[in-house]
Each structure stands twice: as C-alpha cells, then as structure tokens.
Amino acid sequence: MNHKPRTALSWVEISRSALRHNIRLFRELIGPRxxxxxxxxxxxxxxxxxxxxxxxxxxxxxxxxxxxxxxxxxxxxxxxxxxxxxxxxxxxxxxxxxxxxxxxxxxxxxxxxxxxxxxxxxxxxxxxxxxxxxxxxxxxxxxxxxxxxxxxxxxxxxxxxxxxxxxxxxxxxxxxxxxxxxxxxxxxxxxxxxxxxxxxxxxxxxxxxxxxxxxxxxxxxxxxxxxxxxxxxxxxxxxxxxxxxRKRRPPSLHPVLTWKARIAQIKTVPKGAFIGYGGTYRTTRRTALAIIPVGYYDGYGRGLSNASHVLIKGRRAGVIGRVAMDFLTADVTDIPGVGLEDEAVLIGRSGKEQITAAALAALAGTIAYEVVARINPEIPRLVV
Ligand SMILES: Cc1ncc(COP(=O)(O)O)c(C=O)c1O
CATH class of the missing domain: 3.20.20.10 (Alanine racemase)
Incomplete structure (x- = not known):
C-alpha cells in the first residue's frame, strides 16, 4: 500500500498493529489489574x-x-x-x-x-x-x-x-x-x-x-x-x-515508526567529485547520487554524515558527504532504476533490509530515544 502524502518531502508512518502488539506485550507482563x-x-x-x-x-x-x-x-x-x-x-x-x-x-x-x-x-x-x-x-x-x-x-x-x-x-x-x-x-x-x-x-x-x-x-x-x-x-x-x-525471554518488540522521504533529484557525477559542505567525501568512481530532502532540521543528525545508509528499492545506499540542514546525499550507483520521487527509507524496512533507530543512534553516538524524539514534529505522521 502506498501512503505517500502528496506534497510532503518526508513523512513518518506509524504502524497501528505494531503499537497494539507492544501494548499487549506489556499488558501480559504486568497483568490485567x-x-x-x-x-x-x-x-x-x-x-x-x-x-x-x-x-x-x-x-x-x-x-x-x-x-x-x-x-x-x-x-x-x-x-x-x-x-x-x-x-x-x-x-x-x-x-x-x-x-x-x-x-x-x-x-x-x-x-x-x-x-x-x-x-x-x-x-x-x-x-x-x-x-x-x-x-x-x-x-x-x-x-x-x-x-x-x-x-x-x-x-x-x-x-x-x-x-x-x-x-x-x-x-x-x-x-x-x-x-x-x-x-x-x-x-x-x-x-x-x-x-x-x-x-x-x-x-x-x-x-x-x-x-x-x-x-x-x-x-x-x-x-x-x-x-x-x-x-x-x-x-x-x-x-x-x-x-x-536473568533468563527472562526478551519480548519481541515491533518498531512502530517508519520514516520515509521522496528523492528530489537523481544525478551522476564523475570520479573525483566532492560531495556536500566541507568536501568531506570524494567519489572514487563515476557515481549516481540521490538527493534526499531531509537534513538535521528534520531531525536527521549531522553526526550521520558519511556514516549511515538509507534504503531505496530494498537496497542500502550509503549517505555520503555532510548531512546538511535540509538535504542529504546517498550513493545509488549500485541500485538500478532509481527515479525522481522514489521512496527512500531513513528508518524502517525496505525489502529484506532494515535500518533501526538503534543503528542510527550507535552511528551518531547517542541513543534510540534521541533519534526518534528529534524527528521534527512538523513532518506528517500517518497511521498505517
Ligand atoms: C518520569 C519518567 N517515567 C517514565 C519514563 C519512560 O521511560 P522509558 O521510555 O524508558 O520507558 C520516562 C522517560 O524518560 C520518564 O522520564
């Protein structure tokens, strides 16, 4: 099912069934009373x-x-x-x-x-x-x-x-x-x-x-x-x-949140091109870039520059160069057929791949709490 809002640059999908599942787990732990x-x-x-x-x-x-x-x-x-x-x-x-x-x-x-x-x-x-x-x-x-x-x-x-x-x-x-x-x-x-x-x-x-x-x-x-x-x-x-x-069975929690964005531009740059502010990344081959309109203002931490991935068509694309205020750049050279306004998953699943808030937190030197709490409240939340 496609939940992409018509004009939002990025959006958060909230899984009703995952939330219900998690509530049920805690209810089972603490009992009905x-x-x-x-x-x-x-x-x-x-x-x-x-x-x-x-x-x-x-x-x-x-x-x-x-x-x-x-x-x-x-x-x-x-x-x-x-x-x-x-x-x-x-x-x-x-x-x-x-x-x-x-x-x-x-x-x-x-x-x-x-x-x-x-x-x-x-x-x-x-x-x-x-x-x-x-x-x-x-x-x-x-x-x-x-x-x-x-x-x-x-x-x-x-x-x-x-x-x-x-x-x-x-x-x-x-x-x-x-x-x-x-x-x-x-x-x-x-x-x-x-x-x-x-x-x-x-x-x-x-x-x-x-x-x-x-x-x-x-x-x-x-x-x-x-x-x-x-x-x-x-x-x-x-x-x-x-x-x-403590020999307690870890509860099987289901992540409730998926954060997605639409790709704002696809372009190819030659080998040796510098990517983003500060020129912190230089391509080592002819490289296809997906420009993703999400940055640290949206809550995607600058600490993820040159470190994290996004998921496009079920494949990982490395975030290259600095995460800017409103944009980040991903390397999609190895993902064929990526087009304008295709979805990029910033947190969540695509195909067999998954990016968790905990994984981003580890890369940024923080905790999952901060990664999710910082997602800008102005970004639409959709219940799916
Ligand atoms: C007073 C208080 N109670 C409960 C919680 C919930 O903690 P947790 O998210 O670890 O369940 C918090 C979170 O910081 C809190 O400050």
Whole structure:
C-alpha cells in the first residue's frame, strides 16, 4: 500500500498493529489489574502525540504521561478524557489551567503546593497530586527525609489530594549491574512503609519504566510507565542482555515508526567529485547520487554524515558527504532504476533490509530515544 502524502518531502508512518502488539506485550507482563501508562511526552518520542495517544488508549493503555502543561492541554483539546499525568515541571502560572483541564501533577516544590492551594480554592475543584520521591536520580523530587512533612503540607490544604507517589530509575538501562536501582527501589519501599506507619496510604504507586517492566516485577506496584518499549524499541543493548542473563525471554518488540522521504533529484557525477559542505567525501568512481530532502532540521543528525545508509528499492545506499540542514546525499550507483520521487527509507524496512533507530543512534553516538524524539514534529505522521 502506498501512503505517500502528496506534497510532503518526508513523512513518518506509524504502524497501528505494531503499537497494539507492544501494548499487549506489556499488558501480559504486568497483568490485567495494574494500570499501564503510555508515556507520550516529547511528541510521543517523535511518533506523534495525537496519533499515539489515541491509538494507545484504544490498544489498552489506561493513563497517558506527558512532560508539559502544553502537551496535557493538547490531549484534552483532542477530546481525550483518560487520566493524564504531567511528569515534568508546570510553572506556577500554569497551575490554574492544569487543574481546569483535570491534569494530574507531579509535585516536589512547596511553592507549587502553596499556589495549588489557592487555585483549587478559587476553582472549587480538587487537584490530584503525585509526589516525586528523590531516590537517586537527583533530578526532580523531595528526599525521603522531606517526604512526610511534604505530604502533610499537602494534606492540610482542602482540595489537594495525594493520589500518587512516584520515582524514576537513574541507572537501569545503561548497565547489567542493578545495585543502584535496587537501592533506589529500597528507598522507595521504605518511604511507602514510613508513610503507612504514619497512617498515610497513597493509592497510586509507580516507579517502573520500560527496562524495569522487562526486568523487575517488584517495581510494578499498581501503575507502570512505559515509553520506549511501546514504540517497539529497546532501551539499550544492556537491557536486552540483562533479559538474557536473568533468563527472562526478551519480548519481541515491533518498531512502530517508519520514516520515509521522496528523492528530489537523481544525478551522476564523475570520479573525483566532492560531495556536500566541507568536501568531506570524494567519489572514487563515476557515481549516481540521490538527493534526499531531509537534513538535521528534520531531525536527521549531522553526526550521520558519511556514516549511515538509507534504503531505496530494498537496497542500502550509503549517505555520503555532510548531512546538511535540509538535504542529504546517498550513493545509488549500485541500485538500478532509481527515479525522481522514489521512496527512500531513513528508518524502517525496505525489502529484506532494515535500518533501526538503534543503528542510527550507535552511528551518531547517542541513543534510540534521541533519534526518534528529534524527528521534527512538523513532518506528517500517518497511521498505517
Ligand atoms: C518520569 C519518567 N517515567 C517514565 C519514563 C519512560 O521511560 P522509558 O521510555 O524508558 O520507558 C520516562 C522517560 O524518560 C520518564 O522520564
């Protein structure tokens, strides 16, 4: 089936069946009773916030996790009524809108709590809050020593409800040694026990991300936040290896995203021609070039210059010369019959070949998360 949009230079295809498959895998892991949060921040890791949010809920996700107020409001403007938790920071001046839109908030600043108390009083509406416990990531959060007084500060304000206690692992993807996440988990569990001893029970407890969901059922509690795995991507090689080492069968994730472009020009240059900015590539033979209208503005990293491939007619074509702001160049000398506006696959499959986000990440010295999250949000996303 041809999904090429009429005028887009490049486009992203989102596979509904792959997403559903991945959701099913995580649902099987966590069981029917726990809630599954689809983490759709960063434009759903570059996959398209609107498309992925709707498909995830249809596929069985219960909650959505965003980073910002704006992302949360966008979900509400799409008519999405499911629980939405804002995982990132909401500026004090944005709290009123957040509460009006029934967004749940992660909190860790007394200033936020104080402002929320005023907001809910004026709005006559409760705010459901999830306290972020600092267990070792040293990003957002209150420490275990601050927790009890922070909870009390919230609970004494009418209309502020402590719905959740959350934390986030710092070093669970990049390693096969899990001492540090175990320590984080211990701090979290101790905090839960101390709250319980103080007569405070928090209904929604959540700490698990994709790697934790794959490796450690003891991190599930009653809500599991899955990002990268839903998109069919592994958090890292170490996570894959850890599944094997722990004799857990690695789940067969299906990549959800394919990124395609149309070729803008085919031309032949003689042996000895310099290609692109800086003359970083010189042809060693008469060379057929496909000029592809995708560059670092689109999210195709400049670090892929002279390193990656694209797929054309099921064959690999090396990216030669520098990746520019809006263009890259591929060597199609060995691929017969390539024509203007033929498709080039930047991420995904063509015939028997595949280019994964992980492979591009390795070439560019980054992680698959960044490769997909950076795909420019203006590029059309099509559900196929
Ligand atoms: C707070 C929080 N929870 C969950 C996730 C999801 O992590 P993953 O994509 O590894 O599943 C993230 C991602 O960075 C996060 O920041």
């Amino acid at each position: 726990r809630k599954l949060m689809a983490v759709v921040k960063a434009n759903a890791y570059g996959h398209g916030l609107a498309e992925i949010s709707q498909l995830s809920l249809e596929g069985g996700a219960d909650w959505l996790g965003v980073n910002s107020l704006e992302e949360g409001l966008r979900l509400r403007s799409l008519g999405i009524g499911a629980p939405v938790l804002v995982l990132g920071y909401v500026p004090l001046d944005g709290l009123e809108e957040a509460i009006a839109a029934d967004l749940r908030l992660v909190v860790y600043n007394p200033e936020t709590v104080d402002r929320l108390a005023e907001v809910v009083r004026r709005a006559g509406k409760d705010a459901r809050l999830h306290i972020k416990l600092e267990t070792g990531t040293n990003r957002q959060g209150v420490t275990d020593r601050q927790l009890l007084s922070f909870v009390r500060r919230i609970r004494k304000r009418p209309g502020l409800v402590v719905e959740g206690l959350t934390s986030h692992f710092a070093n669970i993807e990049d390693t096969t040694n899990f001492e540090y996440p175990r320590r984080q988990l211990d701090i979290y569990k101790t905090a839960v026990a101390e709250l319980a001893a103080g007569g405070i029970s928090v209904p929604v407890k959540h700490m698990s991300c994709t790697a934790a969901a794959m490796l450690f059922p003891e991190t599930y509690f009653n809500l599991v936040r899955v990002g990268i795995g839903l998109y069919g991507l592994w958090p890292s090689k170490e996570t894959f290896l850890s599944c094997r080492l």
